[in-house]
Amino acid sequence: MKPLKPWRSFADQLQQLQGRGMQVDDPAAALDYLERLGYYRLSGYWYPLRAIDPVASVAQGKAVRLDTFTPGSRFEDVVRLYVFDKKLRLLALDALERIEMAVRVDVAHLLGQRDPRAHQNPARLHGNFTKKVIAKGPDAGRTQHQVWLGKYQTALHRARKEPFVVHHQEQYGALPIWAAIEIWDFGLLSKLFAGMQHADQQTIAALYGAPSGRAFAQWLRSLNFIRNVSAHHSRLWNINVLELSPIPPGWPAALNSAKPFFYFCLMQQLLRVICPKSSWGQRFKTLLADEFPVAADQTVALSELGAFPGWDGWAPWLQP
Template identity: 60%
Template sequence: MKVELENPSKPWKSLDDQLALLKQRGMLTDNQEAAKSYLERLGYYRLSGYWYPFRVLDPVQAPGSKTPRRLDCFMAGSHFADVVQLYVFDKKLRLLALDALERIEMAVRVDIAHKLGRNDPYAHENPKCLHGHFSKQVKKSGLAKGKTEHQLWLEKYRSHLWRSRREPFVEHYLNNYGRLPIWVAVEVWDFGMMSKLYAGMKIADRDSIALKYGAPSGDTFASWLRSLNFIRNVSAHHSRLWNINVLERASIPTDAAYWQYMNNARPFYYFCLMQLMLKVICPNTRWYKRLAAVIAEFPESPSRAVRIEDFGVVEGWQSWNLWAQK
């Protein structure tokens, strides 16, 4: 028997149909062939996240809704080229984030390996080298019931190790020693695994690493790493970053007043955290200059449908000592 769905799937549309629909809704396309090319290469759905702010706000707010609904039609003067420029701006931000986060990940990995490896070359596998909440406290419900956070971490680690088993360095250590010491094991971790193990370290070990990067405590630094892992995942999966609502929000430093002016739900706050850490890792880096150049290129539309403030930028940010070279 054929089941009729209440909300059947939307029908497939050709590139010409997609473009016609956008024009019907008020999108101006100055160059149709270029617009079709972008739809073909990037996809209607991906680009829809960038033209969303250009859609007209519904003047009638739905009962119980905290945010206004967007209508299908576009604001007057909305150009497809503006959408593409916003996408390009976002792509540059993602590449900047990945550049910074690669350096941060490498440095913090070494910090963890050096700190834990001093006590035991296989500290990442030894519950005694880690905090009791991480290595001894078992979950009382859910799919992981009866397991500790460390056991769950080890399952993921072994999965990564299996996928990397043909790497020459992994093969060498497994064949000759049976397992990897922590300073080698870090090479098969991802950012999330690093962040999770850091949070599971003993308090004194966490605090000593946190202090190096200007965080007041290991708990604060653990929150930074969780948030930066969120930014990394968004960037690595080519998702929209520039105005995303950051779900994993980091603790706010208190060492300078300007931190209090920022919104830790906005991405700019996390670019500031990256800069704070890069000043420790790479004191002579010019990464912040590239960030400033990209921000200066923000394609603000005449309609103010998109604004650099949606990224989280605060007026006067370039005067903060965060950006000053030593």
């Protein structure tokens, strides 16, 4: 094992960056960013500016980065990329809040008509979700529904002092699904939707133009991944998405489901149903057009987000 790298003062960190070829036009401002954001967080944003070792890259069959930066790399552009990513995350959270609220209501309205406690009643959900026992891992021996109920109880405990929770627990001993949705997070929502009966999934998926209920269930899982990245202030703009959704039939072949841009397209698709007069799509287009720090040598490019040439002329992004 290698020893951990030594601690460095903020001034030494800045000097190291300059020594590796980073152009710093305003050292005082750069030092302020290092003190407020941290060297390690910012390192994810200057990573694309690091030079590639051609010999090691050929030997290993993948790009190997050197510690030195490509000529013309500027600390100012690193900060601009960080700010762009922050605004991208905020746009994602804005869209995902509306999507989460709307789908919650759809699920509660559909299932609640049959049983106010449908979320706790295995008979109202799919058999694979409520009967199939998990074979491996920390949840082995339990069904997915039992795991979900455990997380639901944890959420219920956290909200135990909320007036509406107190009222329902004291008066009825439980929350009906239309009240229970108020304590769900996106993860609880996506997992319960995945456990619904196929016909019910299809009913809700059709509202949003999804190819199938199964596809919509995967959309929700993928969007929950994007939501978690954004909510935890992690780098989003060029992240490799781990919860992949299939690209719907008829959508551009240039889309890449491993890149975040595709999931912003899904958000736009859903928002056009939920709030068709929203300016969210235009704000997204403006952010990419006006605030992304495009490097002259293309070391940093929107293609790493997953955007493709002419995307803003594709139907979902045009004003209705």
